[in-house]
Each structure stands twice: as C-alpha cells, then as structure tokens.
Amino acid sequence: MSQPPDSRPPDARLADLAVLIARNRPRFRTATEFVEAAMREAILEGVLPAGAPLRQEDLAAAFGVSRMPVREALRQLEARALVEFHPHRGAVVAEISAEDSADIGAIRAALEPAALRLSLPHLTADDLALAAELIAEMDAETDPGRMGELNRRFHMTLYSRAGRPRLLALVEQHLSAADRYLRFQFAALGYHPRSQDEHHALLAACRAGDADAACGIVVRHVIQAGEQLSAFLDGRG
C-alpha cells in the first residue's frame, strides 16, 4: 500500500502487526527468533515506518510475550542498523536519509558485481528460467510490496550460485534495505519500466555468460537507482 509517512492512527498499524504475528507464530523455536523475524519484516515492509517509536510494553502485548524477547530482538535489529537505541529513551525504527541511501547504493555497487561474477559460471538453466519467470511476474505486478520482493528474488537468483554464504547474506541484507527506500519511490513516482529493460538486458548477459557486461549492467542499475532515490529524498528533505 502507499504510505505517506504515517497519516494513519497508531492502532491501525498495530492491527497490521497482528496479522503478521498470527500467521508466523508456530514456525519459530524461541519467542526471540519469532519477534526478531516479524519485526524485521515489518520494518522492511514499511508496516513500521521510519522514526516510529518502539515501546517495549506495546510490542510485547502485540506479540503476546513479555518485554524480554522484545528487548533481545531489538538488540539484534540494532546490530543490523534497522533500529536505533537511545539510552533510557527507547528505540525507534531507523530513519532514512539521502546520505544513507547513497551509502547503501555504494555498498550494493561493490558487492553485487562480486557476487554475480562468482555465481555466473555456475548458473543452471533452471536458475535462468526462474529469473525469466520473475521478470514476467514483475510485468504483471502492481503492488509495490510484491514488486520489491520479486525484484529481490530476481537478483538473488542470479547471485545464488556464488557459494559464499556470508557475501550473499550481506547482499540480501542491503537489497532489502534498498527495498525499504524504494517503497517511497514506488509510492510517489510509480513504477519505472526502464528498470525492467535493465532486467532483461542483465538476464541476456547472464545467458551469454558475459560477466563483464552483466556486472556493468548491475552497477549502472544500482547506481542509477541510488541517484534517483537520493534526488527524490533530497527533494523532500
């Protein structure tokens, strides 16, 4: 859904949270894991908007647990730069800014070509078919949330054979972080078909096994997205 920074009452957001909560409850071994995963998703999806205060008591009540699992989850999210702690004042969802957007862009522009270069020689026909399918799904998709997810899966599919779990985790983490920013752009400017052209070109280069061309496309893709976002954020800064 579109999200002009919270024009909705807080209890409406809590209701959205409740949906996320009930759905995934039994899949985790400990409450901390569960809360951490749910809150990460909520932040990345924009259910919890940037700057939103995170009252431990309220969150505990929403999740049906005590404050302690909430506290541990918040600490993990802090280490991932998704929430900020202010001692004795509480935690808030990490703010977004043009500078941070550029920062994430620089990181992606460095990591993703590396992942692609490692992965490309080992990509299977199935991988490429899946990537093509994801592009097609994106053509039909209008919801920004689903769109971000498809975009992420498309990129990760191409990187998936890199055989470097730690590198891939970093890439996915920053792809998700970028998604969080992209939501703004989608909501305000609509979807960019130009991005789809680049996806097609990228897939073609991967099919041809042309690592240099593919990496070039990825870098341009990332940098251009970053600049667009920075300009957009500066404009409303």
Next chain:
Amino acid sequence: MSQPPDSRPPDARLADLAVLIARNRPRFRTATEFVEAAMREAILEGVLPAGAPLRQEDLAAAFGVSRMPVREALRQLEARALVEFHPHRGAVVAEISAEDSADIGAIRAALEPAALRLSLPHLTADDLALAAELIAEMDAETDPGRMGELNRRFHMTLYSRAGRPRLLALVEQHLSAADRYLRFQFAALGYHPRSQDEHHALLAACRAGDADAACGIVVRHVIQAGEQLSAFLDGRG
C-alpha cells in the same frame, strides 16, 4: 588546577567542561554496551577462542552484572556473526573455517577498493603522513595483536575520507574479522615482510593519486592474504 575565577568567557568554560566529561566517560552508559564491547574485543583478539562455550552465568559473574546484559550483548554479537546460538544449548564463539575465510576475503576484495576510490581524492597530507607512520610502527612491532591493530588502522586511515559511514563500518567489521583469522597465521608462520612491501606500494599509489593502481594493489593484497589463509586452514583440517 584552580583558575582565576571569571577571566574567561562562559562558553569557553562550558567547552572545557564538555572535554572533561567526555574524557572521564570511557565508562559506558549501560551495562549492555559495556559487555558487548568487551566481548567483541575479546573474541576478535582471540582471548575467547573459536568454539569456546559462552556460559551466561559465568560471563555475568566475570563482568559483575546479571545474566540479562550478557544475553543482550550475545544477541548483538550473534547478529554480527561473532557468536552462534543453539536454542536451549547455549552460545559459542563463532567457528572459523577455510570457507568462511574465503568468504570474508571476497567481501573485502569487493568493499575495500570501493572505499578507497571514494576516499582517495579527499585524503589530506596528514592522513598520508599518519599512514606512513603506521607502516613504520609495523616494522618495529612483533606482537601479533598490536600488529593486527596497526594494520587495521593503516587501511582505515586510507579509507577514512570516503564519507560513507555505513560502508566504512562494514569494511572495518570485516577487516577485524580477517584479523581474527590472521592471528593464526602470525602465530604459526610468523610475520610476512611481503605484506609490508605491498603497504609501501599502496601508500605510494595513494600519494600519486592513482586510484586504479591503488585499488589493484588492495585487491591483490586481500586476495593473496585470503588464499594464504585458506591454504593454511585447509592444511590443518
């Protein structure tokens, strides 16, 4: 210590007060922060070796706090991949492996050239002088711990003007992670003078403002270190 009562403007005295406060505050704001910082250092320095079990009760006693700050600190370190949680079985210091070493090497090889390229145009004469000084100190240093610290500071000095806090944090994090591995190499194989040659070459390229050459050196430097480590780790199974 005492000063002539009112010979100076009030804001000067306020500034001095701020300095005094800042200096007397290596004391942390919260116990969790303190424990987290101490344990991170302990793991990176090798005081807590890989695979070591982390009993919450023992750590709490060692730090003179209750189990709760320890638990929160452990969660943060988990998010940074320095400790591993096994539900209901406890946490252990993250294991090291040849694969993980290669993983870290790939990440460094991607991030550090990017940081250097952004930073290089803004490096000052002071920065370069500091870097040269750190190389000289490394020549005289024999302790592996101090050596790692100097090496880290040398690299970070060259990257410090990148103006991308998030990127720099990632670089430093993986530089530290690599240090943890390097300790083994230092201990078993002794120090490598070849690395110092590369440091000199890197500094020279930076002085000359030659980004391509500097990045090339960094990449070779990182990759070579990674291969050496992987071979070493493979060798001891």
Next chain:
DNA sequence: GACAGGTAAATTGGATCCAATATCCAGGCA
C-alpha cells in the same frame, strides 16, 4: 556387557519485579 528408558541436574528461555533515568508540567523567582 551393551543398550533402552527414565530421572535428575544444569542451563537456557521467559516473566516478573525493582531501580535508575528522562520527560513533562507546575510553581517560584528574576
């Protein structure tokens, strides 16, 4: 003698309780 089962000890995960700190508001004073 070895293995299965069950029980007890140890340790973690989670809840509750208390203390410390920041914010907010009212009232006094220049």
Next chain:
DNA sequence: TGCCTGGATATTGGATCCAATTTACCTGTC
C-alpha cells in the same frame, strides 16, 4: 513574561525468579 528549578510520571535498564528443554547419568533388562 520568561527562565530556571523541583517534583510527578512514564519508560527503560537491570536483577531475580520460574518454567521448559537438553544432556548426562544411572539403572534395569535383554
């Protein structure tokens, strides 16, 4: 009137307490 000061309140940080799970050991049987 404006600012500073003091206290009330809400919220976090930390300690203690209880429950759930795992592991190890012990015992009994085959």
